[in-house]
Amino acid sequence: MLAETLAAIRAADPVAIAEARAFQDRLTKPRGSLGVLEDVAVRLAGAAGACPPPLPAPAALAIFAADHGVHAAGVTPWPQEVTVQMVANFLAGGAVANAFAAQAGVPVTVVDVGVAADLPDAPALVKRKVGYGTADLSRGPAMTVDQAVRAMEAGITVARDLVAGGARCLITGDMGIANTTASAALISVFTGADPAEVTGRGTGIDDETYERKVGIVREALRVNGLDGGTLGSSASEALRALAAVGGFEHAALAGFILGGAAARVPVLLDGVIAGASALVAAALDPSALDHCVAGHRSAEPGHAAALARLGLRPLVDLELRLGEGTGALLAHPVLCAAVRVMHEVATFDSAGVTEKPV
Numbered sequence: 001m002l003a004e005t006l007a008a009i010r011a012a013d014p015v016a017i018a019e020a021r022a023f024q025d026r027l028t029k030p031r032g033s034l035g036v037l038e039d040v041a042v043r044l045a046g047a048a049g050a051c052p053p054p055l056p057a058p059a060a061l062a063i064f065a066a067d068h069g070v071h072a073a074g075v076t077p078w079p080q081e082v083t084v085q086m087v088a089n090f091l092a093g094g095a096v097a098n099a100f101a102a103q104a105g106v107p108v109t110v111v112d113v114g115v116a117a118d119l120p121d122a123p124a125l126v127k128r129k130v131g132y133g134t135a136d137l138s139r140g141p142a143m144t145v146d147q148a149v150r151a152m153e154a155g156i157t158v159a160r161d162l163v164a165g166g167a168r169c170l171i172t173g174d175m176g177i178a179n180t181t182a183s184a185a186l187i188s189v190f191t192g193a194d195p196a197e198v199t200g201r202g203t204g205i206d207d208e209t210y211e212r213k214v215g216i217v218r219e220a221l222r223v224n225g226l227d228g229g230t231l232g233s234s235a236s237e238a239l240r241a242l243a244a245v246g247g248f249e250h251a252a253l254a255g256f257i258l259g260g261a262a263a264r265v266p267v268l269l270d271g272v273i274a275g276a277s278a279l280v281a282a283a284l285d286p287s288a289l290d291h292c293v294a295g296h297r298s299a300e301p302g303h304a305a306a307l308a309r310l311g312l313r314p315l316v317d318l319e320l321r322l323g324e325g326t327g328a329l330l331a332h333p334v335l336c337a338a339v340r341v342m343h344e345v346a347t348f349d350s351a352g353v354t355e356k357p358v
């Protein structure tokens with residue numbers, strides 16, 4: 001399924017990009033006056049291979065939830081049970097992601113890819129558990145490569161099912177206590193940045209815990225033979241790195257991104273967990289990034305490093321550091337507005353507005 005998905009991904013269409021750029025200049029506004037909105041609408045035209053691109057609506061949010069063996073190393077003050085408790089909260093509609101999703105008119109799906117507890121059935125819950133939490137990445141590989149691939153395939157399946165159900169924009173979400181540690185490790189491996197530069201305070205940790213967390217990320221890279229910026233460019237090396245220091249939700253999110261790209265449906269990325277997962281997806285096929293939009297920039301330092309490597313410009317920057325899909329949900333109306341311009345705004349010709357002489 002992974003190979004088939006990778007084979008289906010197409011790079012952006014340069015003809016649609018050129019057409020969209022020229023079309024933006026004919027709309028009744030000074031050239032370039034919509035700044036980043038023009039760029040993102042042009043990118044979506046390239047991704048869709050159509051000018052104007054389809055409106056990225058309706059959207060669907062998928063929150064991938066999983067636990068992390070590295071929790072035992074003391075990298076977060078929160079008990080691991082908060083993951084399963086928050087899953088129940090999402091399903092009951094009580095989390096910040098639910099409030100923002102309601103504001104944006106976006107349905108929420110929760111996917112259990114590796115929560116360390118059994119969950120009761122619920123209409124909005126997709127059960128694709130690969131394990132009861134990963135192993136501690138600072139002592140050896142967090143997952144086997146087979147587990148990582150199974151989690152990726154869960155993400156691909158969720159993307160396909162949401163698109164089959166009518167979604168025209170996929171929004172990434174995550175829940176997993178300790179997942180900013182795995183994110184920092186992935187970002188360090190895939191960007192070559194030192195762990196100290198890309199490790200952040202996650203949910204909010206004191207100086208002592210922060211120092212320990214940086215040390216744990218460094219140890220994870222050493223134990224798994226991934227230190228020194230030595231990652232090669234092959235797909236098998238990328239999968240091995242994902243399995244070594246990632247989480248089930250990172251693997252599933254990487255699959256979700258590839259699944260959206262293969263379906264030519266834009267993927268709106270949330271924060272640092274999504275950024276780390278997008279680095280994995282890009283290592284498997286850089287063209288997948290043509291279908292991604294960075295919803296926001298998280299306060300986690302690793303996110304800025306990931307976005308710089310991905311070459312993605314975030315739509316909003318509100319110093320959020322929550323995850324769940326919250327930043328991407330806030331960006332969704334902005335993305336829709338950018339595309340709506342190309343559908344509804346008159347041209348200088350059609351509206352009889354005089355253009356500035358060139």
Ligand SMILES: Cc1cc2ncn([C@H]3O[C@H](COP(=O)(O)O)[C@@H](O)[C@H]3O)c2cc1C
Nearest residue numbers: 076174175176177178179180202203322323
């Ligand atoms: C109540 C609560 C709700 C959350 N929603 C998302 N996260 C976010 O914080 C966690 C990662 O931070 P760290 O690596 O520091 O543990 C993840 O679960 C992420 O989704 C939450 C965290 C908490 C505590």
Ligand SMILES: O=C(O)c1cccnc1
Nearest residue numbers: 202271272298321322323
């Ligand atoms: O950027 C994020 O998504 C994030 C930051 C801190 C904690 N959890 C998630």
